[in-house]
Amino acid sequence: MKPHISNMPSDSNTTIESPASEAQSVAPESSLFQAITAALAIIGIVASLCLHSAGSIQLPLLSGQSPISDIPLEVVLLLGGTPLVLTLLKKLCSGQFGSDLLAGISIVVSTALHEYLAGALVVLMLSGGEALEVYASRSASSVLRALSRRMPHTAVRKHGERLEETPLESVVVGDILVVLPHALCPVDGSVVDGHGFMDESYLTGEPYQIAKAPGTPVLSGAVNGDAALTIVCERPASDSRYARIMRVMQQSEQQRPQLRRLGDQLGAWYTPTALGIAFLAWGISHSPIRFLSVLVIATPCPLLIAIPIAIIGSISLAARKGIIIKDPAVLESISRCKVAIFDKTGTLTYGRPRLNHITLREKSGMSQDDVLSLVASVERYSKHPLATAIVEAAGAKSLMRHEPTEVRELPGEGLQAQVAGHTVRITGRAQIARSLPELLPSLPEQRPGLECLVLIDGEYAAALQFRDEPRAEGAHFIQHLAPHHGIIRTVLISGDRMSEAADLAEKVGIQEVYADCTPEQKLEFVKKETAREFTLFLGDGINDAPALTAASIGVAFGSGSEITSEAAGAVILESSLERVDVLFHIGQRLRTIALQSAVGGMALSIAGMGLAATGHITPVQGALGQEIIDVLAVANALRAAIPPRTLSDC
Secondary structure (H helix, E strand, O other): OOOEEEEOOOOOOOOOOOOHHHOOOOOOOOOHHHHHHHHHHHHHHHHHHHHHHHOOOEEEEOOEEEEHHHHHHHHHHHHHHHHHHHHHHHHHHOOOOOOOHHHHHHHHHHHHOOOHHHHHHHHHHHHHHHHHHHHHOOOOOHHHHHHHHHOOOEEEEEEOOEEEEEEHHHOOOOOEEEEOOOOEOOOOEEEEEOOEEEEOHHHHOOOOEEEEOOOOEEOOOOEEOOOOEEEEEOOOHHHOHHHHHHHHHHHHHHOOOOOOOHHHHHHHHHHHHHHHHHHHHHHHHOOHHHHHHHHHHHOOHHHHHHHHHHHHHHHHHHHHOOEEEOOOHHHHHHHHOOEEEEOOOOOOEOOOOEEEEEEEOOOOOOOHHHHHHHHHHHHOOOOOHHHHHHHHHHHHOOOOOOOOEEEEEEOOOEEEEEEOOEEEEEEOHHHHHHHOHHHHHHOOOOOOOEEEEEEEOOEEEEEEEEEOOEOOOHHHHHHHHHHHHOOOEEEEEOOOOHHHHHHHHHHHOOOEEEEOOOHHHHHHHHHHHHHHOOEEEEEOOHHHHHHHHHOOEEEEEOOOOHHHHHHOOEEEOOOOHHHHHHHHHHHHHHHHHHHHHHHHHHHHHHHHHHHHHOOOOOHHHHHHHHHHHHHHHHHHHHHHHOOOOOOOOO
């Protein structure tokens, strides 16, 4: 069956208001406070027990007479419990009804009833669980800080023979700038003088050094090579490609889908149940102590501690398998994904196209080597992945290279230059059908795979065919997603030409294809899909970063781009689809173990609530009983770090 294919409509005139340089990043949450609070609670509890065993000396306190053994516990509740309760109260006022609400109520009630040891134990459980959770999490704004670090802030402007460094915002269209060796290109423009190379992999995701000569375009943020290049600014810095991607990234960060965490899902019914039992016990017995006893043993530590421990264990297991987990929610939610969206080059393919055939026009008067020599001379100045394949093929034959002039690469039109007295144009069938339909009868039948057509002096001369081989495991991986992981749709979305994308989709079994997409169009598509279903997006390169952020789950291939790896929830260091399958299995296994720990722990807690409600358990006994439940839940959660016999069915 042929895949459904579609070209994305152009939106190159999209206006973005705020300058990229004004992107504000939010300082990442630190686990320092939770760790200090947990340490304070441990010290306070130990000190209290030591003082209690030494005797019950009475000291006057502001609240009246209290044993000296209570002083460390009161300090814990004052310095550690108060900030925790205030934080929970703030969440409650904003409508965030989490499973940790029980812990907050327990702290307040235990303080009011002078059950300080029970309250301090709850502070320890709550702060310890939050510290683990923060440790297992990441900052959502880190990608914006990474983008800001790469953003050029100054440019070297040329006035005659004089060079001056100037703020980037003062550069206007038409200014002549010099990009010094190894410096970042400050704006979008084109080369007017000099020859060299630029690394544009941060934007394209392709690990290619792009040759630059007069007439070739340059992109802001690209890293210049060893030679200085003189360029003309063609876009203001605020509208450069890099700035646009940064703005899109900022917008997608602000609209990042909030995954409902497993603990919150379970806490949604557990918390009301526990409160109901506690109030019922109080109402029947008229004893606030029973209310507190129920709340203390009901404190959802299997949710607050066991689940984060299972997450950390799974993160460790994933790291041993070459998968870096940036956002723990990926592991908890990947099994809920229903739509898998793939980038093309470097994700479903190896990203290394090879020239495998040249079809000459009959009676063209040129040999394959003649055509290849001319085309390779031009393609040295192209950023398209096929250009590298052409240059490598010419290099393997040691063909003579010519120095082209008037090099032009117009988006959607191909590459054109003057080479050795000829006008050479490298383009595609769609472009010829649109601009030179009279040449269509002379074109050969299209062959499977990637293709570009060569026009020499306005006449069709040759067709070059390429193969960017799909990953060996690609077809099997795609086919096994539905039966093994519940994926109901697979989509290929690419910035490459439609012919390339459709050919690959047919080979691997993807039925839905969108081609010629900009990062903004990818983002919009992923946002719409994510609004309907849980989505998984796999890609590489900074052009995929906004889509990686907007998807429910974003998985990046390779560690070459800091921006991409920060935008993704998980990074596959060894670019392999089998590793994605391993990620699925680690996530499914985590969810199973976490549910066992959480549900089992809550079942024991509910049994304890029954005993507390009938007066058989005091608050301190309830706190100690909850600690025993925690040990059992945590012991089971630790299994997440132990590798099973197999982690893939791909």
